[in-house]
Amino acid sequence: ATNVSDAIVKLGVLTDMSGTYSDLSGPGAVEATKMAVEDFIAKEKPDFKIEVISADHQNKADISANKAREWIDTAKVDAIVDLVTTSTALAVMKVANEKNRVSLVNGAGSTPITNEQCNDTTVHWAYDTYALPVGTARAVVKQGGKSWYFITADYAFGHSLEKNTSDVVTKSGGKVLGSVRHPFPGSDFSSFLLSAQASGAQVIGLANAGADTINSIKQAKEFGITPKQSLAGLLMFISDVHSLGLDATQGMYLTTGFYWDRNDETRAWSKRYFERMKRMPTMVQAGDYSAVYHYLKAIKAAGTDEAKAVMAKMREMPVNDFFAKNGKVRVDGRMVHDMYLAQVKKPSESKYPWDYYHIREVIPGDEAYIPLSESKCPLVKK
Amino acid sequence: MDIFGIPIQALMGQLLIGLINGSFYAILSLGLAIIFGLLNIINFAHGALYMMGAFGAWIGLTWLGLNYWVALVAVPVVVGAVGMLIERTMLKHLYKLDHLYGLLLTFGLALIIEGLFRYRFGISGESYPVPELLSGGFNLGFMFLPKYRAWVVAVSLVVCFGSWFVIERTKLGSYLRAGTENAQLLQAFGINVPLMITLTYGFGVALAAFAGVLAAPVFQVNPVMGSNLIIVVFAVVVIGGMGSIMGSIVTGLGLGLVEGLTRVFYPEASAVVIFVIMGIVLLLRPAGLFGRER
Amino acid sequence: MANASAFRPDSEMLRVNDLHAFYGESHILHGIDFQVNRGELVTLLGRNGAGRTTTLKAILGLVGRRSGSIMINGRQVIDLPTHRIAHLGIGYCPEERGIYASLSTEENLLLPPAVNSAGMSLDEIYGMFPNLEERRNSPGSRLSGGEQQMLAMARILRTGARLLLLDEITEGLAPVIVQALGRVIAQLKEKGLTIILVEQNFRFAAPLADRHYIIEHGRIVEMVRKDELDSKMPLLQKLLGV
Amino acid sequence: MSTDYILQTRDLTKEFKGFVAVDKVNLQVQRGTIHALIGPNGAGKTTVFNLLTKFLTPTRGTIHFNGVDITPEKSAQIARRGVVRSFQISAVFPHLSVLENVRVALQRKLGTSFHFWRSASSLDVLNGRAMELLESVDLQSFADTVTVELPYGRKRALEIATTLALEPELMLLDEPTQGMGHEDVGRVSDLIKRVAANRTVLMVEHNLGVVSHLCDTITVLQRGAVLAEGPYEVVSADPRVLEAYMGTAHG
Amino acid sequence: MKGKHIGWIVLLLLGLIAPFVVYPVLVMKILCFALFACAFNLLLGYTGLLSFGHAAFLGSAGYLCAYTVQGLGMPPELGLLAGTAGAAVLGFIFGSLAIRRAGIYFAMITLALAQLVYFLALQFPFTGGEDGMQGIPRGHLLGFLDLSDTMNMYFFVLAVFLFGFWVIDRAIDSPFGQVLKAIRENEPRAISLGYDVDRYKLLAFVLSAALAGLAGATKTLVFQLASLTDVHWHMSGEVVLMTLLGGVGTVFGPIVGATVLVSLQNYGAELGQWVTVLTGAIFVVCVLAFRRGIVGEVALLLKRSGIRP
């Protein structure tokens, strides 16, 4: 029999259940985790029990650090899942590492998670703030969007989105004309949009997220900025497109780690998810499923739930499921997999609910993520 | 021509946008000022009621097929009625107490309302289309002014100054102001103060809902749209002078402009500039720009 | 102007029976009984804290809780809300004056709605209180203590109320003004108004009043008619320290 | 030697937005006397008090106390010099006990008022003096009562005891008998008489009985300016005073 | 007085037993917030000043402590000291500017200043923006006591809390406290007795800020992180709520309030999205039914039933 502590593997989904990010992860993340567990039990018939608990960290680092500690100390949680928003993810990763537990980060996107702040018990799954903008920028410049202007959330993630994108734009032969930083959260973006308009840039890069991105897009249309200038959402999820509608978003480019309607496999899984949540999954929610499933497989293979051993197995086994083909977990914790450049359909092109994207390009995993050679992660031996 | 490196045309555009935002501030802070003025309650639920207004419009359109123009009238009435219910059942018991209790209660209400909407509609919210009659815009040369925004400015100015006229220039207004100070005595003079208070709260809330309907086509309609705004609107009310009707209107518009300018010159600070101004104003004029010193 | 037909000296304007009043948990009035006839001027006398102000407030429903019976013009009002009682023709001049700081003097003056058309005009009022005319546009809070007192009195004369409840109106007023007020009260009585006067200043009240009620610890302990004043002086002295 | 004046004002003036509430008042208060300030309502009496204690800033003019120009000083400073006022509306600390009310006034002299690390029982040394003061106003039996519960007249008495605790050289009393029943008026005016024995009192009062009984000098203000000054007999005979203030029927 | 002694004993016992019954890190969090709320109550309950910017002290002390310990490699006791001192200085600045105003205006000036602090916390390079400062070492107290051990840390936090609480308790019941009470009751009268009320208020403000800072610095050590949450105006609002919930102007009220609110957040976290609704409902019920706060109502109940608390 496997050497799993108490013969139970306990997963704690720590996410934003009600705040800004609750649509892109939140209750959907919990559901996806449960699906992964159910599927795993049905298919692999493990000899250990698996339990899922969840909590709302309210996007506060102290609450999530406290919850993670408590879960590990008293509820015997083996892995913490999702972790949306970077500050909470970083806080939990540290705690989990100290106590030798695994963090499966999906919601948060900052690159430091697998870079400066990486550790040997953290896996970062669906996307990061390098992969998304880089994919989009490269493609957009290639399509002729040479001059860029950024509307950036005045926060670390905004800054890093802007910087990562600018680098790619210049490297691909484009030009950055300027940027404007707005306080977070904002609600009226028309001033910033006017500045962007005045710059005459072909492309306005939205280095912000959630409601800020949504309002920027909505107001860009109102002020007649789109479609004359085009927008590039650097951190956009299908939930954002859904709530804005195709009328406002049509033609936008964005990069995603997962699209439900990409192939039969993704469709099959997503339809099951849809039945439970009445929404299609975001890449975060799909990533939660994939990460959890892979984690459980690694436990089975390792015969233990001890974090280091499981991590070793996770790195060793390739990820092959509806989410990723031949994905692999690198030494810095990044799960490298293909990303997809999507363009939002025109309303007339959309045939059925949630039919939102054309997948224009597949970005190979090796190009999508920061190469290990540039990594600042101490675990990477050079 | 440039001013500090900014083309004057762009500056004009930014000022105009500032004015547009100012109209939202004005109409929201007007409601808050009226409520504070008469009920002595700092209505923390104002943001949530504003959000209810916006959702009201969306629900009207999507579920009931009521268009924007109907919503503009019907939603404030409905939300105002909800406000009156809140006043009758809860706020009524707090008038003799410190402001703090009203604040706490309305804060609790805001949490409940927001939580319920969040549960039902999710966080990303919904999009409300600009009404057909007002879609498109005017090309002013220096900028493209969406018709809808122009309408927002016009209608809020009318509503704000209309309310001001009623409150400051009519007998009703002197009842309202007297009621603020000593409601008991006013009642002893034969005025039905409880009814007046209920109606006033209803009116203040209706203003919030009205702003919500106005905002629906501009901003994403989501459950937290109000709570992000409320603290700024408080600042506006305080700068104008708590309870001062004119103060809240003028300050609302003025701060919209100031914020617009900050967005040009130091955009990062545009959220904090209002608080800087609030601090300075209060240090120099403790009762606010238009407030009466005691 | 006196309305001759309405002036029936013994018809009852106000009757209070077994009136109890409470502020929160403290029981202040313990069964007050008295009655006032139309056109009569009655004073409520008593020491500080005896419950005179409370009696006036209880009539208008301005106390926390009350029980008993209050008949105005033969109508039971104990269950009516304050503003309805006021519309029965009552003018109230509170002890703390109740001048509205955010309203100007004139706005204060015009504030109470008229209950009938028999009230005094603004000119008459300014004639009576020239100070007020001079300060007509200044905010109520800026008036001196005495000016506020005049304003509080003037304010209810405008409404045409027929039953006046006056609480310590001579408080803090210069002797000349007190005398002027004495004349005003006499005039009002002349016109047939019914007046309940709460006073500390016995010398002011004595020549004006038809009857005096003496309150002690929330109860009426004595009633003295004008013609008994001399004979009952020792008693008054004992009860009030006059 | 000229008379010993404890307080002198020169051309003291206060304007409120063009309205002159106090108009070039030259007030001279002689040490050891009880001096009354009377005048019709709105004459500016309270305003003068507010100016003397710097609750308002004079528009023009100077204030000298014991020969020192105190015009630029702040309220609390003036109080520490020994000019202490009472208010037209009763000023006590309602939720402190009667004893504590007096002790608050006494404790400043201990110099420990900023000592937040010291126990309040260190103030018990003041209880003796506080009781003495309460006795002097007949309040000793109320020492432990919470002040709100006191009847009005007693509150005024307490206020005087508190004021006395500061051992003021000059006491300013604004209508000390206002709103009192007859008994209380008598008690308070006796009290004032007693405490004035070795200090100076400047008071505003409408109760002419009290004024005539207590005061050595009377200044009559009208429309912010001094109308008449002198002992009661002189002032009360002045036809201008009779017309402006006392009225005719007064005896 | 007797009631208070019993209160102290109960508090001490609870403090000693709690970590063996409840998850100790949670108790530490409660203690930090309880100290924060008590410090706030010193101002609101005993001086009558409503500050709406107290998060600035909690948060900035957290950052200072984090920087001292992590950036400068100093021991934890110096971290606490730096945080507390920093908060006191900040309190002095806030106080000097705001004290002259009263009521809602005072609250709003403190809010305005706190927003500035928030802005700075976001913009300063060393604070790590919205990611905050993470992985702060707890270090060894006085060089020998290893604070990374949960129980060691717990008793250290308990000691800090008791110290802070003692200071507040003493300040309330001191010559200084008497003057504060007098000022709250009748300010003009206090002035006319010769007190420079502004200076007393300022001292109270600084004291409150310093202790709020102590709470914030301790919290940073407990969680090993400093983040924007603690400087956000929501936090300023939360402390008002804790105090009101427990009972304004009662010695133990803020502790109870903090316990309820923190537990609610913690255990409520598992309720997912219903936490906010539940929290809202609790406030509404509290205001409508238990206006004196939990401790205030209990005290009243005891008084009514004749037991002298």
Ligand SMILES: Nc1ncnc2c1ncn2[C@@H]1O[C@H](COP(=O)(O)OP(=O)(O)OP(=O)(O)O)[C@@H](O)[C@H]1O
């Ligand atoms: N709002 C209140 N709450 C509690 N008790 C009150 C209140 N108002 C008055 N009291 C108490 O009720 C009693 C009667 O007060 P009332 O004002 O009727 O007295 P009064 O006879 O008018 O005397 P005064 O000369 O002081 O005006 C007093 O003991 C007073 O302390």
Ligand SMILES: Nc1ncnc2c1ncn2[C@@H]1O[C@H](COP(=O)(O)OP(=O)(O)OP(=O)(O)O)[C@@H](O)[C@H]1O
């Ligand atoms: N802050 C102010 N602003 C404007 N006018 C004021 C102010 N304070 C007082 N006044 C005016 O100054 C005049 C003098 O007022 P003050 O209060 O000194 O009168 P007083 O002599 O004390 O009268 P009373 O005997 O009625 O108390 C009044 O006409 C009053 O309206």
Ligand SMILES: [Mg+2]
């Ligand atoms: Mg009375």
Ligand SMILES: [Mg+2]
């Ligand atoms: Mg006066």
